[in-house]
Amino acid sequence: MNQNAQRILNxxxxxxxxxxxxxxxxxxxxAMLVIYFGFILLVAFGKSFLGTPIGSGVTTWGIPVGxxxxxxxxxxxxxxxxRANGEFDELNRQILxxxx
Amino acid sequence: xRATTRFAxxxxxxxxxxxxLVPTTVLADAIGGAVQKQATNWSAILMFLAFVLFTLGIxxxxxxxxxxxxxxxxxxxxxxxxQNGLAIAGDYMSAASFLGIAGLVYASGFDGLIYSxxxxxxxxxxxxxxxxxxxxxxxxxFADVASYRFQQTPIRTLSACGSLATVTFYLIAQMVxxxxxxxxxxxLDYMVAVIIVGVLMIGxxxxxxxxxxxxxxxxxxxMLLSGASFMAFMILAKFGFSPEAMFKAAVEAHPKxxxxxxxxxxxxxxxxxxxxxxALMFGTAGLPHILMRFFTVADAKExxxxxxxxxxxxxxxxxxxxxxxxxAILMILAPDANGAYPFLTAxxxxxxxxxxxxxxxxxxxxxxxxxxxxxxxxxxGFISAVxxxxxxxxxAGLTLAGASAVSHDLYASVFAKGRAxxxxxxxxxxxxxxAIGILSIVLGIAFENQNVAFMVGLxxxxxxxxxxxxLLMSMFWSKMTTRGxxxxxxxxxxxxxxxxxxxxxxxxxxxxxxxxxFPYDNPGLFSILLSFAGIWFFSITDNSAxxxxxxxxxxxxxxxxxxxxxxxxxxxx
Numbered sequence: 158m159n160q161n162a163q164r165i166l167n168x169x170x171x172x173x174x175x176x177x178x179x180x181x182x183x184x185x186x187x188a189m190l191v192i193y194f195g196f197i198l199l200v201a202f203g204k205s206f207l208g209t210p211i212g213s214g215v216t217t218w219g220i221p222v223g224x225x226x227x228x229x230x231x232x233x234x235x236x237x238x239x240r241a242n243g244e245f246d247e248l249n250r251q252i253l254x255x256x257x
Numbered sequence: 258x259r260a261t262t263r264f265a266x267x268x269x270x271x272x273x274x275x276x277x278l279v280p281t282t283v284l285a286d287a288i289g290g291a292v293q294k295q296a297t298n299w300s301a302i303l304m305f306l307a308f309v310l311f312t313l314g315i316x317x318x319x320x321x322x323x324x325x326x327x328x329x330x331x332x333x334x335x336x337x338x339x340q341n342g343l344a345i346a347g348d349y350m351s352a353a354s355f356l357g358i359a360g361l362v363y364a365s366g367f368d369g370l371i372y373s374x375x376x377x378x379x380x381x382x383x384x385x386x387x388x389x390x391x392x393x394x395x396x397x398x399f400a401d402v403a404s405y406r407f408q409q410t411p412i413r414t415l416s417a418c419g420s421l422a423t424v425t426f427y428l429i430a431q432m433v434x435x436x437x438x439x440x441x442x443x444x445l446d447y448m449v450a451v452i453i454v455g456v457l458m459i460g461x462x463x464x465x466x467x468x469x470x471x472x473x474x475x476x477x478x479x480m481l482l483s484g485a486s487f488m489a490f491m492i493l494a495k496f497g498f499s500p501e502a503m504f505k506a507a508v509e510a511h512p513k514x515x516x517x518x519x520x521x522x523x524x525x526x527x528x529x530x531x532x533x534x535x536a537l538m539f540g541t542a543g544l545p546h547i548l549m550r551f552f553t554v555a556d557a558k559e560x561x562x563x564x565x566x567x568x569x570x571x572x573x574x575x576x577x578x579x580x581x582x583x584x585a586i587l588m589i590l591a592p593d594a595n596g597a598y599p600f601l602t603a604x605x606x607x608x609x610x611x612x613x614x615x616x617x618x619x620x621x622x623x624x625x626x627x628x629x630x631x632x633x634x635x636x637x638g639f640i641s642a643v644x645x646x647x648x649x650x651x652x653a654g655l656t657l658a659g660a661s662a663v664s665h666d667l668y669a670s671v672f673a674k675g676r677a678x679x680x681x682x683x684x685x686x687x688x689x690x691x692a693i694g695i696l697s698i699v700l701g702i703a704f705e706n707q708n709v710a711f712m713v714g715l716x717x718x719x720x721x722x723x724x725x726x727x728l729l730m731s732m733f734w735s736k737m738t739t740r741g742x743x744x745x746x747x748x749x750x751x752x753x754x755x756x757x758x759x760x761x762x763x764x765x766x767x768x769x770x771x772x773x774x775f776p777y778d779n780p781g782l783f784s785i786l787l788s789f790a791g792i793w794f795f796s797i798t799d800n801s802a803x804x805x806x807x808x809x810x811x812x813x814x815x816x817x818x819x820x821x822x823x824x825x826x827x828x829x830x
Binding site: 183190192193197207208216228 | 367370371373374375377378380381382384385386389500501504505508515518519520523524526527530531534538557558561562564565568569572575576812813816817819820821822
């Protein structure tokens with residue numbers, strides 16, 4: 158391992174970055190898995206709920222639930238990119254700067 | 258539009274091929290429509306020619322800028338996050354997913370939404386766990402990352418096999434789908450269509466490399482998204498932008514009535530559903546032509562943005578497809594202003610509802626008929642041209658990924674042991690592109706009358722069971738060793754293929770046996786777990802000196818993957 162890498166490893170900011178970013182990425186991954194497999198299990202076991210009309214119309218609960226699943230994927234990526242490209246990248250920049 | 262010569266090939270195979278993304282077993286009624294070769298569609302052909310001329314111009318421009326290996330494989334690393342997001346979305350929004358999902362919504366309503374959700378949810382996982390690490394560690398192919406601290410020969414060979422298997426099955430499905438679709442849309446012969454696709458794709462990739470492939474993909478994505486947006490807008494406008502009014506009219510027109518508003522036969526047992534979900538989710542994160550796109554951007558920041566935009570475009574596209582599918586129900590199954598049913602082979606008897614399967618050209622034509630109904634002849638021509646352009650762009654991306662696996666992984670790293678120079682590597686890549694192009698024309702023709710609908714599913718299962726586990730574990734697990742990766746990944750690859758062949762999609766539907774040996778359509782759940790278990794077991798039991806060294810090297814890899822220290826930059830132009 159070269160000197161820069163050794164300095165990075167000893168930098169407490171690196172430990173902080175890795176801990177924070179990993180926790181964040183795994184939390185969001187689990188959120189996505191729960192939403193998606195929750196949706197699939199609802200389709201398998203909750204057909205009657207998804208087929209229930211909202212109010213007096215023909216639109217069923219399945220429509221907003223399905224659209225929510227699609228939109229949640231986009232929102233979760235947005236949340237991650239916002240924090241990673243801002244807060245985490247700034248920390249990363251400092252770490253690389255201090256390793257020189 | 259007149260139906261002229263009746264197309265002789267087996268109807269089910271033909272229709273299924275055009276909707277290659279929709280598994281046959283869940284869609285029995287969606288593949289029942291007759292497939293007919295249509296009258297030559299001149300407005301579509303002219304618009305497609307305009308697209309081809311324009312993209313060839315781009316290829317000429319790209320060829321002049323493509324000099325180094327980095328230019329050829331990764332467009333010089335100078336694509337922006339937004340552009341790459343469009344290109345990734347373009348790679349993912351194939352003609353089959355557009356026509357297949359709209360057709361599924363037309364035939365079964367809500368089930369189409371369940372299906373499209375599965376295709377989207379892999380993207381956040383790609384972002385959270387794969388994209389930036391991949392960008393920081395790799396150069397041209399995902400095998401660069403998978404083999405980072407391991408013995409090059411075995412891992413590169415296995416990764417190249419995984420890539421080539423994924424690419425080949427995907428390509429066959431696309432080529433056969435292309436031939437059938439173009440027969441329907443343009444009135445061209447199957448063989449002519451397959452040859453046109455093959456020749457153009459060789460042209461884009463050999464001359465223009467990744468730069469041309471990316472721009473062809475971006476243009477097509479913009480065309481497809483604008484065309485689909487226009488259709489959804491026109492459909493909703495008919496109902497005063499009230500989805501409720503649209504659903505109500507669809508329920509009245511559809512023979513299944515209210516059933517189209519709730520889940521139907523798509524998900525029957527939870528094991529199949531979870532298995533398919535896992536294959537789609539993790540397969541997305543293991544597709545070589547998608548992973549390759551992360552090396553075309555400047556850094557991890559742009560790689561993240563790419564996924565954000567791609568997820569947005571793909572999600573938006575699936576919502577549009579859902580609206581278009583409902584529009585199709587209204588345009589096809591309900592009478593028009595004159596009380597006629599222009600898109601059905603037979604109008605329903607008085608008082609009876611229209612028959613879903615009577616749609617001209619089969620269920621996969623639902624979206625195309627809808628385009629005709631909302632936008633007239635010219636827009637119909639445009640959407641047909643977009644469908645052709647879509648196939649072309651997708652096969653170009655696949656071919657480049659296959660050629661890179663051969664030239665960068667097999668030739669440069671395994672065969673020449675890293676001693677090959679750039680010029681040789683690019684030359685091998687171009688020769689491979691031509692070979693893959695010719696091979697896919699031959700396979701496209703050979704599989705004309707076969708049911709190839711299972712092949713995209715197979716490509717995803719292989720990507721999820723062989724490519725994804727090795728890639729993920731190499732980046733996250735310090736204790737993985739070469740032996741673990743090769744045996745575990747190999748186990749995933751073989752079990753995915755064997756279980757799929759023994760399952761209902763191939764054993765019963767394709768080979769015609771009475772019952773399947775393996776009960777589930779999609780083996781994902783089993784082959785993915787087997788692969789991870791194999792990697793774990795064969796790594797922890799590996800105490801060789803090589804294994805010790807590989808574990809020790811994790812730290813340096815880890816620092817680079819997290820911080821981008823020493824990562825590939827964009828080349829200066």
